[in-house]
Amino acid sequence: MNQNFDIIIVGGGAAGFFTAINIVEKNPKLKVAILERGTEVLNKVRISGGGRCNVTHACFEPNELVKFYPRGEKELRGPFHQFCSGDTIEWFEKHGVELKIEPDGRMFPVSNSSQTIIDCFLKATQKLGIAVLTGQSVQSIFKKDTLWKIETQSENYLAEKLILATGSNPKVWEMLQSFGHAVVSPVPSLFTFNIKDSRIKELPGVVAQVTVKVKDTKLISTGPLLITHWGMSGPAILKLSAWGARILHDKNYQFTIFVNWLNDADKEDVEKKLKELKQEHAKKSVSKKSPFELTNRLWESLVLASGIESETKWADLSKIQLQNLANQLTNGTFQVNGKSTFKEEFVTAGGVDLKEINFKTMESKLHENLYFAGEIVNIDAITGGFNFQNAWTSGFIVANAV
Structure with missing residues (x-):
């Protein structure tokens, strides 16, 4: 039996959730699902910033912000003009989460707890009727006529658009290589x-x-x-x-x-x-x-x-x-x-080659209706909330595009 959705997002992390919520807020009629291989979602959010979640950085100038990205500096300039750290603050405020700036520019929820961010996302997905399906490890992805078919170990899914937000997951990178995408091999970064x-x-x-x-x-x-x-x-x-x-x-x-x-x-x-x-x-x-x-x-x-x-x-x-x-x-x-x-915040340099992505939409240049959000692409930043900002910005752009 195939389960049908308009849009499927693979990866229940920061980028996956942010993308899903923004899509359905803009278009409530769409049927959207998040597939997560683990038993829990948003794990990296939970441990980030020592359990406080370093949501973004108080750097509000796109041309300055890009300088914190060893990989992705040139590509992120346009996206940051669409959705920058100021927009992140506003977005979370609108969703009931107030952020504060620390002396070094890092921004955290006023509550000092990453649980606040997790609760905000879970509440929004429930309210918007987004299916969050855990224990769904993707085994294969292929294009069937105009639809994407995603097989996990227990289910088959069909969707018109597929968004990959799987972070540094080697298995997904291998699948993309079989579709002809080039992947820059991952090496540790921080x-x-x-x-x-x-x-x-x-x-x-x-x-x-x-x-x-x-x-x-x-x-x-x-x-x-x-x-x-x-x-x-x-x-x-x-x-x-x-x-x-x-x-x-x-x-x-x-x-x-x-x-x-x-x-x-x-x-x-x-x-x-x-x-x-x-x-x-x-x-x-x-x-x-x-x-x-x-x-x-x-x-x-x-x-x-x-x-x-x-x-x-x-x-x-x-x-x-x-x-x-x-x-x-x-x-x-x-x-x-x-x-x-460095701590448990493992960041890799590597991922989908940036030349194969349209940064106005985050869509694959090789396959129609295939999008990327977050660290799956060859973008990474230094510590201080910048990797999350990339997740929010890319998720926002995908949501606008679809």
């Missing part, structure tokens, strides 16, 4: 660096404003760096991992980084400053108090790494020691040996 190094071994929890470069590449990033038990994390590192997803994967996650612990201070200037300190603080011990915006613990560790013993006074520093210290501060070399997943 990850932290594993580094064993005596300079940072005792400093987990220390944060510094840095500039980090990856040796022999053009990769560079600035921002807060967090020292962890296994190495380095924080926005500066996560940004590098996102922009360098392919490059670092090709290096098998074995590479060298240079850390400027004084943000972008110039080595010569720092050396000059150290010489002045040598005059001013002649009688004081070098390692005791950081003269820069660094924690005392990190300063002490870098002083020791420069070959300066802990009781040494400023007056007794040699020219070589001053140079070593300036070098440790502005150009510390660290070996990265592997990566760790």
